[in-house]
Amino acid sequence: MYLLGCDIGSSSIKASLIDQETGTTVSSDYYPKEEASIKAIKPGWAEQNPEDWWDYLKQAIKGAIHQANIQGTDIKAIGISYQMHGLVLVDKDKEVLRPSIIWCDSRAVPYGERAFASIGEEKCLSRVLNSPGNFTAAKLAWVKEYEPRIFESVYKFMLPGDYIAMKMTGDIVTTVSGLSEGIFWDFKNNQVSGDIMQHFGFSKDLIPTIRPTFGIQGEMLNSVAAELGMKRGTPVTYRAGDQPNNALSLNVLNPGEIAATAGTSGVVYGVNDKVSYDACSRVNSFAHVNYTKEEPRLGVLLCINGVGILNSWIKRNVAPAGISYNELNDLAAAVPVGSEGLSILPFGNGAERMLENKDIACSVYGLNFNIHGQKHIARAAQEGVVFSFKYGMDIMDHMGINIDIIRAGNANMFLSPIFREALAGVTGAIIELYDTNGAVGAARGAGIGAGIYHSPEEAFRSLKKIDIIEPDALKADKYCGAYATWKEKIIKLQSIYN
Numbered sequence: 001m002y003l004l005g006c007d008i009g010s011s012s013i014k015a016s017l018i019d020q021e022t023g024t025t026v027s028s029d030y031y032p033k034e035e036a037s038i039k040a041i042k043p044g045w046a047e048q049n050p051e052d053w054w055d056y057l058k059q060a061i062k063g064a065i066h067q068a069n070i071q072g073t074d075i076k077a078i079g080i081s082y083q084m085h086g087l088v089l090v091d092k093d094k095e096v097l098r099p100s101i102i103w104c105d106s107r108a109v110p111y112g113e114r115a116f117a118s119i120g121e122e123k124c125l126s127r128v129l130n131s132p133g134n135f136t137a138a139k140l141a142w143v144k145e146y147e148p149r150i151f152e153s154v155y156k157f158m159l160p161g162d163y164i165a166m167k168m169t170g171d172i173v174t175t176v177s178g179l180s181e182g183i184f185w186d187f188k189n190n191q192v193s194g195d196i197m198q199h200f201g202f203s204k205d206l207i208p209t210i211r212p213t214f215g216i217q218g219e220m221l222n223s224v225a226a227e228l229g230m231k232r233g234t235p236v237t238y239r240a241g242d243q244p245n246n247a248l249s250l251n252v253l254n255p256g257e258i259a260a261t262a263g264t265s266g267v268v269y270g271v272n273d274k275v276s277y278d279a280c281s282r283v284n285s286f287a288h289v290n291y292t293k294e295e296p297r298l299g300v301l302l303c304i305n306g307v308g309i310l311n312s313w314i315k316r317n318v319a320p321a322g323i324s325y326n327e328l329n330d331l332a333a334a335v336p337v338g339s340e341g342l343s344i345l346p347f348g349n350g351a352e353r354m355l356e357n358k359d360i361a362c363s364v365y366g367l368n369f370n371i372h373g374q375k376h377i378a379r380a381a382q383e384g385v386v387f388s389f390k391y392g393m394d395i396m397d398h399m400g401i402n403i404d405i406i407r408a409g410n411a412n413m414f415l416s417p418i419f420r421e422a423l424a425g426v427t428g429a430i431i432e433l434y435d436t437n438g439a440v441g442a443a444r445g446a447g448i449g450a451g452i453y454h455s456p457e458e459a460f461r462s463l464k465k466i467d468i469i470e471p472d473a474l475k476a477d478k479y480c481g482a483y484a485t486w487k488e489k490i491i492k493l494q495s496i497y498n
Contacts, residue, residue, distance in 0.1 A: 004075045005443030008082040015060035016439035023462030029063030031056040044106040047099040054167045072229035077237045079446030081438045082161030084241035087139040092155045101139045106351035108138035127188045131281035136182030141200045169218025174208040180287040214449035237449030244289045249441020250407040251460040262413035266307030270401040272298045302392035305349035329416045332379035338482035341366040342376045344384035354392045358497045386422040387486040424471045425479035431469040
């Protein structure tokens, strides 16, 4: 028998099947094969069509079933991971009312800032643990003001994963973890935040039914089962945002454990057992997948928008035509640590929470026409991403989260030797790489939610560690020196925007 995991990303939609007895991955597929488009009608905007996610997912599921050469009726449970902080709106007929405003869209920043001031910073932070910033609640407020006719037709708002589950099951439900990432959850009173709802003038009728992260969240519709060749009533038993799910996929569930990703955006995610927050909301605290009021498990999330997207931009626009990512890494490796004085600040993908929701764009410093070429830009881009990680991890350190070991999947920028070496060198942390991904993690989560696995330990007994990267003592000082130079630039640039 098998478990299906679905990962609703902004670049592609993935589906993975695991054998529930051995825990081994039997197949994975994704769609579209080229990177999914993000519409930016205006600067700082980012939208995608939710119906496209559903169409892509169906293709990926069919592909995974075909690759595994199994019967879809042998799939026992489904887990869903999804891009966080997006907004999906549907009417009473469950029809989408407008494109989804996704995670990197920064149009709603002023709404979050006004809410923060009006509710009161201390009250807001102590209850919802964050400034409303650019999160889902603020995005819904933007729709209310600028698209009132659409807002009047809204039956429920959802996160991207809620929408996918609705398409599978017909049920509109969400989770406490999901509501917390949208800044709708009051941790002090353990309920939907009355402060947020009252400030923005939202009716609580807009909130979907709340279900546990692990457990029955709906059963597959007959029509969907027939289309996918699966068994009707197949349960959806797990749902989480991509970063809590990535932590789950790496078995990061306990206080002090750290997970990281470096895809389109980059994330460092640490688990805390104390209800805490950053006073400037530069890193954010959300309910982790195993959060309960009695045993709080909070995911402290550092998110950097401009990570893999910078590397892909370099590949398309700067590097030699037709170069692969491995060849791009080789090109960058021809340059010494510090890129011979060239620094890149990788903040060109919308407002950055780490920089207090400022959109400062990507910038290049120290460019010398007589010294620097493609290879320097390639290396400086990767170092700039690593240094932005370090800058944010220092904020997490001030919150009491010590980062000694970083767990990550062997994917995206963690495939780059330079990226891994630089991250270990500048942070002093050991990096552990595992053979897993978000869709596989969601499949394991489905097994836990369905009761097939009786504990996380059982679910992750087959998780394979494939590499360990320790700091290179001979290069650590060089990386720290290059970081100090980079940090001077970001501090000066932030002062201009203050």
